Amino acid sequence: MHMDIEKLVESGSIVNELDYERAMVADRKLRLLAKTNTHFKHLRNKLRNLIVEYEKRVWSNEDAVDAELLAQSDRAQLIIEKERMFLEKRKKIIQARLKDFSLTQAELGLLLGHKSKTHMSELINGIKPFTLQDLVIISKIFKLDIDSLVPKYLSIEKIDRISAVIEEINNPKLSKIKPTLLSAS
Incomplete structure (x- = not known):
């Protein structure tokens, strides 16, 4: 399951290839969000620092890059691509339903009990994970199959x-x- 990028940043370190690949995807998402929101700009800067530190620590020494590390990287990329595709599809499904119901993300946030527009943007964009309760509520409100909202990897x-x-x-x-x-x- 995907992770909370803010928690990764708070941890102060990327510890494995899966987190590294997630950080890379999050960096690309945050690039767009950072243009209009200083919270996302600061988050992206911190995330980029973690990415650079991980790359220096793990990938800069060519002699230390072995078959096992390459296999871990390949596996992480496979999982991350599935996550990315799932999250993008879920985002489009939710956005389409918001449009069908003439609702904004902020209004959906109120229905879910989230007051912050930034938090809702993080949820919709996969920066933070929805809770299972959030997904059940979305499923019920929009009459969506829960399987389209809950990742199965x-x-x-x-x-x-x-x-x-x-x-x-x-x-x-x-x-x-x-x-x-x-x-x-």
């Missing part, structure tokens, strides 16, 4: 943990599940 950490447990259990029926862990369904 797993983080690399969850995939690795589940894969390790499947191997430990050594159950042939569970072994068939492993290839489907990366899928979005």
Whole structure:
């Protein structure tokens, strides 16, 4: 599941390839939002500093870049692309419903119990994750299938943990599940 970019910035460090790829996507989203909002401008500057620090620490030494790191990067890019496509599709669905109902993002925020326009923009644009309760409310208000609002992919950490447990259990029926862990369904 995607992460809260503000929490990543507050943590002060990018620790893995998945967070790095998420930070890169968030940086691109924040580029547009930063043009009209100083909060997003400051957030983007802090995020960019974390990105540069991670790249220097992890990718600047060519001798330290091994097959495992490259595989982690490839896996992270696969997950992030699924996240990005899902979030973009969900954003368009919600925006279309807002238009159908003649509502603004701010008015949707009020329905969800969020008073800040900035917070709603972060939610809609995937900078912060919606809560499950928010998505249930959106589903009910707009008569949307919850599956179109809730992501169905797993983080690399969850995939690795589940894969390790499947191997430990050594159950042939569970072994068939492993290839489907990366899928979005």
